[in-house]
Amino acid sequence: MPRFRAVIVDFVSGEPTVELGVLGDIADVVALNETDEVKLAGRVEHADAVMIYNTTLRTPTISRLTNCKVIVRCAVGFDNIDHVFARTRGIPVCNVPDYGTEEVADTAIGLMLALVRGNHFHNNRLQRGEGPWRYQTAAPISRLRGKVFGVVGLGRIGTAAAMRAKAFGMGVVFFDPFKPDGYDKALGIRRVNTLHELLMRSFVVSVHTPLTDGTRNLIDAAAIAAMPRGSILVNTSRGACVDATAIPAAIASGHLSGAGIDVLPVEPPPADHPLLAAWRDVNHPCHDRVILTPHSAFYSEEGILDMRTKGAEECRRALLGEPLRNVVN
Numbered sequence: 001m002p003r004f005r006a007v008i009v010d011f012v013s014g015e016p017t018v019e020l021g022v023l024g025d026i027a028d029v030v031a032l033n034e035t036d037e038v039k040l041a042g043r044v045e046h047a048d049a050v051m052i053y054n055t056t057l058r059t060p061t062i063s064r065l066t067n068c069k070v071i072v073r074c075a076v077g078f079d080n081i082d083h084v085f086a087r088t089r090g091i092p093v094c095n096v097p098d099y100g101t102e103e104v105a106d107t108a109i110g111l112m113l114a115l116v117r118g119n120h121f122h123n124n125r126l127q128r129g130e131g132p133w134r135y136q137t138a139a140p141i142s143r144l145r146g147k148v149f150g151v152v153g154l155g156r157i158g159t160a161a162a163m164r165a166k167a168f169g170m171g172v173v174f175f176d177p178f179k180p181d182g183y184d185k186a187l188g189i190r191r192v193n194t195l196h197e198l199l200m201r202s203f204v205v206s207v208h209t210p211l212t213d214g215t216r217n218l219i220d221a222a223a224i225a226a227m228p229r230g231s232i233l234v235n236t237s238r239g240a241c242v243d244a245t246a247i248p249a250a251i252a253s254g255h256l257s258g259a260g261i262d263v264l265p266v267e268p269p270p271a272d273h274p275l276l277a278a279w280r281d282v283n284h285p286c287h288d289r290v291i292l293t294p295h296s297a298f299y300s301e302e303g304i305l306d307m308r309t310k311g312a313e314e315c316r317r318a319l320l321g322e323p324l325r326n327v328v329n
Contacts, residue, residue: 003028004048004319005067006312010035011053011074018305019051022312026319037061049315057081062089070094070318073328074311075298076157077238079211083329093329094314098156099306100298105160107297108206108236109168111260114291115232116144116204120258124288145169150202152195152218153237154179158208162189165204173198199226204234211238221246230257236297239263248278251286258289262297 004027008016012031019029027048034040037056044050045064050057050071057071059082073081073095083093114120118138131137149165151158151174162172172189175198184191192198195218199205205227209215220243224233233256235242244264250256261275269276278286298307317324 005030005046006049006051006315006319007032007044007047009040009044009050009052009057010055012308018308019312022309023316023319026316049319051311051315052081054080059085062086062091065089065091070315070324072096072311072314074099074307076100077210078328079238087329092318092324092327094318094324094326095328096307096310096314097326099310100300100303101156101160103300103303104157104208104236104297105164107262107293108157108161108208108234108260109164111234111236111262111291111293112149112165112204112206112232113144115258115260115289117141120291121288128282146171147203148173148201150174150198150205151189152176152198152205152207153209153215154183155208155210157236158206159183159187161206161208162187165206170204173201195223196226199223200228202227202231204232206234207237207241209237209241211240215241217241217243219243221249224250224256227256229255232256232258232260234260236260236262239265239267239295244273244275247275247290248284248286251278251289252284256289258291259286260291260293262293263295267295 006023006027006029008031010033013033016029016031023029032043035055040061046067048067048069050068051074053074062082062085068091071081071086071091071093076095076097078093078095081093086093118141121138125131125137147170149170149172151162154174154176165172173192174189175192175195207219218241224246244261247259278284279290279292281287314324
């Protein structure tokens with residue numbers, strides 16, 4: 001049986017030990033560690049399987065793949081791959097939808113807690129030596145139990161976040177027009193039929209949607225305005241699902257009391273991005289009421305191992321002609 005060729009485009013540097021452990025008996029595994037799609041020319045065309053993380057894989061590159069049996073995005077989102085075009089070439093595109101479920105849900109709840117309890121606010125003020133050593137500087141802080149946690153998108157991560165919020169005694173509502181009936185009953189949470197209804201009811205809005213034409217800027221200035229005054233916005237999904245440029249004004253007016261943002265449309269963001277500029281300005285309320293993290297919600301050592309192993313296992317299934325588990329196109 002001839003050996004296959006599996007190419008890891010980016011992210012993995014050095015010897016691909018994890019992938020070799022899964023594929024080494026049937027395939028030669030090559031890690032390019034290349035972040036520029038243009039430089040893939042002449043290096044991926046004869047791959048039988050392609051694993052990709054953050055580099056783009058667009059139509060010109062996909063059209064040159066002559067033997068490819070699968071493209072695997074070793075993460076949840078797959079908007080960096082022209083997956084529709086890949087299907088016209090007979091190439092399934094798969095993702096790894098469950099590698100960081102626990103980590104992202106934990107991060108969403110962690111951001112919420114740091115903002116709701118005033119931890120971030122107090123830490124910043126004390127670190128700068130501003131104000132008295134007193135709890136009242138962050139007043140008013142309300143009890144979390146009984147508040148409403150709104151989940152936008154009840155997929156794996158949204159469900160995990162909902163269950164964590166329930167454990168804190170919060171009422172959980174969700175909006176997901178693609179979810180079949182019955183999940184509200186199975187999970188003991190409440191379903192709403194419109195995004196507007198969720199926004200109006202929620203003290204915390206946590207976004208857990210993929211990036212599609214329908215979810216781009218789903219949470220914009222108008223959506224934020226529909227949230228109750230003093231509420232909190234958390235985004236650990238995809239950067240372009242939230243119009244982050246609308247956050248500084250909402251924080252400055254007091255309409256939002258806090259925002260936890262792990263993802264932005266362009267990463268790293270330009271220095272003049274309105275949210276970044278306000279967050280860095282010690283005189284702007286965003287400095288103390290916004291938490292920015294560098295697309296790190298997914299990360300744990302166990303999560304990285306899952307990501308690489310599960311991505312390689314999907315390649316193995318494709319190479320051996322076995323049914324694939326997570327085809328997105």
